Amino acid sequence: MEYRPRYAQPFTLEEARLLAVPIISEEISRLQNSLLHLQRTQDELRDALATSPGDTDLTQAFEENEDVIGSQKERITILRMVLVEKGVPMSAHYDLQAGNPRGPSSTTRQSQTNGIHPHAAVPSQTTDAADGDDEGVYL
Numbered sequence: 001m002e003y004r005p006r007y008a009q010p011f012t013l014e015e016a017r018l019l020a021v022p023i024i025s026e027e028i029s030r031l032q033n034s035l036l037h038l039q040r041t042q043d044e045l046r047d048a049l050a051t052s053p054g055d056t057d058l059t060q061a062f063e064e065n066e067d068v069i070g071s072q073k074e075r076i077t078i079l080r081m082v083l084v085e086k087g088v089p090m091s092a093h094y095d096l097q098a099g100n101p102r103g104p105s106s107t108t109r110q111s112q113t114n115g116i117h118p119h120a121a122v123p124s125q126t127t128d129a130a131d132g133d134d135e136g137v138y139l
Contacts, residue, residue, distance in 0.1 A: 003078060007071035016082045024079050031072045031079075038069050 003013040016024070045062045052058060084090065 003081065005074055005078065007067070007074050009071065009075055009078065011078075013078055013081065016078055017085065019082070021083065021086055021088055024083055028076055028079050031076050035069060035072055035076075038065055038072070041065060042069070 019027075042062065042065055045058055045065070049055065049058050049062060080090065
C-alpha cells in the first residue's frame with residue numbers, strides 16, 4: 001500500500017512499518033496529547049482574534065497551528081494504518097480526538113523498568129545526538 005501524505009512528515013509509511021507496536025502506540029498518545037493542547041491554544045487564539053480581528057501575529061499563529069494540527073492528525077493516521085497492518089485491534093485509544101492526560105501507559109512504565117527504552121531506535125532511523133552517544137527514533 002502506498003500512502004502520499006498531504007503534509008511533510010518526519011517518516012514514511014514504510015519507515016513506520018519498521019517500528020514496534022509499543023513505540024507506535026506511545027507516539028500516537030504523544031500526538032493526541034499535543035493535539036489536545038493545540039486545540040486549547042486555537043480556542044484561545046480564536047477568542048483573541050474576535051477581540052482583535054486585525055492582529056497579524058495572532059492570525060499567523062492561528063494559521064500555523066492549523067497546519068501543525070493537520071500534520072499531526074495525518075501522522076496519527078499513518079501510524080494507525082501500520083497498527084491495522086500489524087493486526088492490532090483499533091479502539092478509542094487510537095482515535096484522533098482522544099488525548100492521554102494520564103501520562104505514559106503501563107507498557108512504557110513496564111519497558112522502562114525492564115531496562116528497555118520504549119523509544120528504542122530502529123537502525124535505519126537513528127540520529128546521533130550532539131554528544132554522539134544517544135540514539136533514538138525521531139518522529
